[in-house]
Amino acid sequence: MIVYLYGKFREKVPGYTVEDDCVLQVDTGPEETIASIMERLKILPGEVAHIFLNHQYSTPSRKVRAGDRLAIFPVEMAVLYRQYFAKYEE
Amino acid sequence: MxxxxxxxxxxxxxxxxxxxxxxxxxxxxxxxxxxxxxxxxxxxxxxxxxxxxxxxxxxxxxxxxxxxxxxxxxxxxxxxxxxxxxxxxxxxxxxxxxxxxxxxxxxxxxxxxxxxxxxxxxxxxxxxxxxxxxxxxxxxxxxxxxxxxxxxxxxxxxxxxxxxxxxxxxxxxxxxxxxxxxxxxxxxxxxxxxxxxxxxxxxxxEQKGPGEVQIANPELFKQGQQKLTQGLLSHAVTAQALPTFGTAVLVNILNEAGGLPTRNFSSGRFAGAGKISGEVINEWAKTRGGKVGHPCHPGCVIRCSNVVNKPDGSYRVAPVEYESAWALGANCEIDDLDDVAELNRICNDVGLDTIEAGCTLGVAMEGGVIPFGDGKRAIGILKEVGYGTPVGRIIGNGTAFTAKAFGVTRVPVVKGQAMPAYEPRAVKGIGVTYATSTMGADHTAGYTVATEILSVGGKADPLATAEKGALAKAFQTSTIFIDATGYCLFIAFAVLDLPDALQGMMDTVNGVLGTNYTLEDMGRLGSEWLKLERSFNEAAGFTKQDDRLPEFMYYEKLPPHNNVYDVSDELLDSVHNG
Missing domain, CATH: 3.60.9.10 (Aldehyde ferredoxin oxidoreductase, N-terminal domain)
Known part of the structure; x- marks a missing residue:
């Protein structure tokens, strides 16, 4: 799967720029979740503002699979009228 | 006095x-x-x-x-x-x-x-x-x-x-x-x-100094002022995100949500979104000498405004907001932030609303006047507005007018006003606001105050509740109340999450007026004021048929979610009549 990182999370990708996509290719195992991916990337739950899995506003409990697109935004980017978004859970 | x-x-x-x-x-x-x-x-x-x-x-x-x-x-x-x-x-x-x-x-x-x-x-x-x-x-x-x-x-x-x-x-x-x-x-x-x-x-x-503003209950006002200030300075959105990235932080977020209107509302994703984002504006403030964390007026502690400079470090424009970066950028498929900033400057100079201008350019591009993505030619025709040329006068009269002039049927307006930067087919709740607002398509008309605060719909997502119509109305009534206070609507982010901040806001209102308004009064008054606006519109000729999104959104699927707008007319009608 591909993980798109924003804000300070970009620093996990060497040579990143703010103008271009900042992506990591991550292998997924069985029963893999967004939370386990975050743990592998050393991203703490309290550091995260918004998560989108395949463009759906998501909780960390959702399972992920090969081919998925995951985007993670840090608390420093926590601007969103989130009441308008359905939050997908597993 | x-x-x-x-x-x-x-x-x-x-x-x-x-x-x-x-x-x-x-x-x-x-x-x-x-x-x-x-x-x-x-x-x-x-x-x-x-x-x-x-x-x-x-x-x-x-x-x-x-x-x-x-x-x-x-x-x-x-x-x-x-x-x-x-x-x-x-x-x-x-x-x-x-x-x-x-x-x-x-x-x-x-x-x-x-x-x-x-x-x-x-x-x-x-x-x-x-x-x-x-x-x-x-x-x-x-x-x-x-x-x-x-x-x-x-x-x-x-x-x-x-x-x-x-x-x-x-x-x-x-x-x-x-x-x-x-x-x-x-x-x-x-x-x-x-x-x-x-x-x-x-x-x-011409006015200098604190003036002579009357405050009926100074002690209550002071308590409220302190509570609200503390809330704004402690909340992640108002203390960190907005001063650091400005509202344009939303470009990347809405793009990931598949809700960033692109190419005249024909997609919810823009490949060039990252290049016109708040993160780039933040970076340019460091490399070009512009500014983020800029207050638009004295005493603003949120400071979401910015100054965007030219490549040579000279001043170009202030601010480039999310709505402007989107309207003049993604919606026109322009991914050059310098071109977007120049379009924004022209709007500020000629005197145009950037949302309406960007949507107008989008339909003009769809009508073949200039190609999508051509920032330089967009700058050219937007300048014509100020010169009053025939094309300039068409563009200057907005999205619906321009669509008619050039035979375009994908017209993203409600009640004649262009839609802001949240695609209703991807963000359906805001579509309810666009449709039913007294103002036409307006994202600020339904800015949310917490569902639990207004005791409507509980804490769950509004579109998952049975009270969607009532919830949408609650959003609109709380918004009109904030609009009456003179507070920036962005205080809602803190007020949304922090009960003390909400109480602080109410205390300042009661402190100035000498009233004893409660949170229930906030909803009651907001509802009365909305009814007044609705009555004016009805007398001006509006009916419930005007509380609808444009037709194409009901049959054109929007990538990447491939959804149409499927909120029923009955639900839209229930917002103000439920």
Whole structure:
């Protein structure tokens, strides 16, 4: 799967720029979740503002699979009228 | 000195100072402008004729030292929608008006000599109409510069550019920022054209110091001011995200949500989103010497504004907001932030609302006038608005007008007003707001205050509840209340999550007015004011059929979610009638 990182999370990708996509290719195992991916990337739950899995506003409990697109935004980017978004859970 | 209303008659150039009735005393901002319009304007009048009235009103709290409370509401019958309109802006003018004791300015009539413009000059105990002279025809950058040169640095300026003077229905009303930039706009709904129809080029406000703002209960006000300030300075959105990245932080977020309208609302994702994002604006502030964390008015603790410089480090524009970066960028498939910033500057100078301008360029591109993605040619035709060429006049009259001119059927408007930067097919809740707002498509009309605060729908996602209509109405009633206070709507982020901050807001309102309003009153009053606006619109000819999204959104699937807008008409009708 591909993980798109924003804000300070970009620093996990060497040579990143703010103008271009900042992506990591991550292998997924069985029963893999967004939370386990975050743990592998050393991203703490309290550091995260918004998560989108395949463009759906998501909780960390959702399972992920090969081919998925995951985007993670840090608390420093926590601007969103989130009441308008359905939050997908597993 | 008590508060007063200034009534400015442009037919005989008279200015009267009127006492504030008890009915109007407890109103401010949008609640006051809409009440005056409902009381005094015939809903069927021509918006650009002598019987429309233009109302300026600072908020209830404006002029005090409460944080982020310097908003100015401007109201009239809209030439863009044909309904009631309120648009508000930050900048210098609102606090200065309030500190002069001005509760509202009502501008009525029309000048006997068409094409002649005036400046209303205000200072302590004086109000004078002067011929605009050399300011006539000038863009807002030069206008502001000339006004500061004549009246002194630091004066507040409310003005219109050439688009307003030429009565174009996408003309906005500019308020100057602390550096005298014209970029704080009460942009929506063509209120700049109403100001132009009154022959009023600018209002200049000379005022220094704290003024004489009346506070009925200073102790309660102080408690509230401290609670709200603490909330704003501790919340992640108002203390970190907005000052660091500005509102344009939303470009990447909405793009990931598949809800960033792209290529005239034909996709929810833009490949070039990252290049026009708040992260780039933040980076440029470091490399080019612009600024983030810029306050649009003194006393704003959120400081979401920015200054975007040219590659050589010289000033280009302030601010580039999310809505502007999206409208002039993604919606036109322009991924060069310098071009987007230049388009934004032209809007500020000519006097246009950036949302409407970006949507207009989008339909013009779809109509084949210029190609999608061509920033340089977009700059060229937007400049024509200021020159008043035939193409410029088409563009200057907004999205729906331009779509008709060029035979485009994908027209992203509600009640004639262009949609902001949240695609309703991907963000369905905001589509309910767009459809049912009294203002036409307006993201700020349904800004959310927590569902639990208003005891509607619980904490769950609104579209997962059975009370969607009631929830949407609750959003609109809480929003109109904040619009009445003069607080920036962004305080809602803190108020949403922090009960103390919400109480602080209410305490400041009660402290200023000497009232005992509760949270229930917030909903009740908001509901009454919305009903007033709805009644005006009904009398102007609107029906429930106007509370709908554009037809194409019901049958064109939007990538990447491939959804149509499927919220039922019954639900939309239930928002105000449930």
């Amino acid at each position: 008590g508060k007063f209303i200034l009534r400015v008659n442009m037919s005989d150039l008279s200015i009267k100072k009127e006492r504030v009735s008890e009915k109007y005393r407890v109103l401010g901002g949008r609640a006051l402008t809409s009440t005056v319009v409902a009381d005094e304007v015939n809903p069927t009048c021509h918006p650009l004729g002598p019987n429309n009235k233009l109302v300026f009103a600072p908020g209830i709290i404006t002029g005090t030292n409460a944080p982020s409370s310097g908003r100015l509401s401007v109201g009239a019958k809209s030439p863009l929608t044909g309904g009631i309109k309120e648009a508000n802006a930050g900048g210098l003018p609102a606090q200065k008006l309030a500190r002069l004791g001005i509760h509202a300015i009502i501008v009525e009539g029309e000048p006997q000599e068409k094409g002649k413009f005036y400046v209303l000059s205000l200072a302590k105990d004086t109000a004078v109409l002067e011929e605009a002279g050399e300011l006539t025809g000038k863009g807002m950058y030069e206008t502001n510069e000339l006004v500061w040169k004549k009246y002194g640095d630091g004066v507040g300026i409310i003005g219109i550019g050439p688009a307003g003077e030429m009565l174009m229905t996408n003309a906005g009303v500019s308020c100057n920022d602390p550096e005298n930039g014209p970029g704080r706009y009460a942009g929506r709904g063509g209120l700049g054209a109403v100001m132009g129809s009154k022959g009023l080029k600018a209002i200049v406000i």
